Amino acid sequence: MLLVYHIAIIFQPWAMLVGFIGTEEPLEAIWKPMTLLNVWRIPLLFYVSGMGVCFAIRKRNWLQLLRERSQRILLPFVFGFLAIAPLHFLVFQEYYGLPLGYYPHAGHLWFLGNIFCYVLLLSPLFFYLKKHEEGRFVQKLRYLMRKAVGPLSVISFFVIEALLVRPRPFELYAETWHGFFIGLLAFFFGFLFVLIGKPFWQTVLKWRWLYIGLAASLYTLRFLEFNLSAPGYLMAIESNLWIFGIFGFGYKYLNRPGATLRYLSQAAYPVYIIHMAVLYTAAMLILPLELSPFLKFLGITVFTGVICMLLYEFVIRRIGFLRPLFGLKVKAGTETRKPVLPKSAGTME
Incomplete structure (x- = not known):
């Protein structure tokens, strides 16, 4: 896609x-x-990246996590910045007959830099939550996530981000404060969803059609009334509804390890x-x-x-x-x- x-x-x-x-x-x-x-494809990446960190810290301390994320995220980012992203700009220059020049830049790999920043910023909190996995805060989250409204309550944080940052357009994430903050939120809640465990996954599985239906309704409204550019708070709601629906279907159909999927x-x-x-x-x-x-x-x-x-x-x-x-x-x-x-x-x- x-x-x-x-x-x-x-x-x-x-x-x-x-x-x-x-x-x-x-x-x-x-x-x-x-x-x-375009309203959910990038936030989905950040959700999944936060989930990956939750899996990673199960067998790692902070130093081991930093070393592992440096190898898996920072190294490809630096390599891509210097050797991969400049390639397609060289092709661009050649196609349009421009003078050829080497210009290191992040290009489409900008989100890797964001992810590594999030690891540095949020790791202390993540390890604290992991240490207190059976504490009152996480238990209350598990109780909340057993209800259909549980995942929906998370959307309020994304609505606040859209109201405060006022992105124009909403789907412009690359190297913007909107992209940074929405990625930070998705990364954090992705971690929490895995930490919470089955209550979250069973809820999105049960209500996946509701989330997809609401998202489709908001997309229809965006298409018919706003010429595909609705207010940011509506697009934040639509974005997360698509993602929660996708998580539900993924949990149902992709939760079967196999050679092809691997x-x-x-x-x-x-x-x-x-x-x-x-x-x-x-x-x-x-x-x-x-x-x-x-x-x-x-x-x-x-x-x-x-x-x-x-x-x-x-x-x-x-x-x-x-x-x-x-x-x-x-x-x-x-x-x-x-x-x-x-x-x-x-x-x-």
Whole structure:
């Protein structure tokens, strides 16, 4: 969905204004469904990242967590800042005949910097809550989250953020205070949801259709009455309703570990890191072709998806020193193993 979202930007008349390669044959109609995604796709990432920290601290102290998050978040961010994000800007310069220059920047990896800041800011509180997991505060949260209104009460914090920050537009998250604060809230509550455990997951499972229905109603209102740009507080409500509904469906259908899900979950992070450079390359190669705009859109989508997965499978995943640069753990098979001694050696002094 993320690939399709970014590719759809190429076919909008304002693509160049946000640093994307653009086409002279736009497909403005495909942006309508993209506006359904753009209010929740980034907050969802921050929710999931906070959840990941809750899982991580189960077997780590603060120093171990900081070391692990530095390897998984900070290292790919710095590497991407210096070596990955500049690539798609080079393709942009080449496509438009601009002088080629190397410009390190965060680009689409900006959210990694945010996540690492959140780890530093919130870790003391997280370890305190983990230590008092059976305390009164967490128990009250578990009681609240057993009710349909429990997750809905969380939305009030996002509404306050929208009223105070007044983002314009709401879906502009990258390198803005709105993106920082909404990410901080989602990261914090993502941690809490995992800490709370089953009461939260059973509630979103039970009421998932209610949350999705309310979100769809707010999207319809945004579409019909506000030309897709509703007041920030309404978009904050809609955003979280979509996310809670997605959590409910995810808990029902994706809560079954398997080889395919494990493979795709590991591929998601490296593919995200490289996808913009591949996407821009696809646009440079396909946009000049004598094809209809829709076929170009389809071609760029297929090219980007296939090349990203091939790079992951045959390069990133298999070359040991590249793995940590793309947020993957070093393979256990690369560790030094003790030699197996012959049986006779065991009897020798």
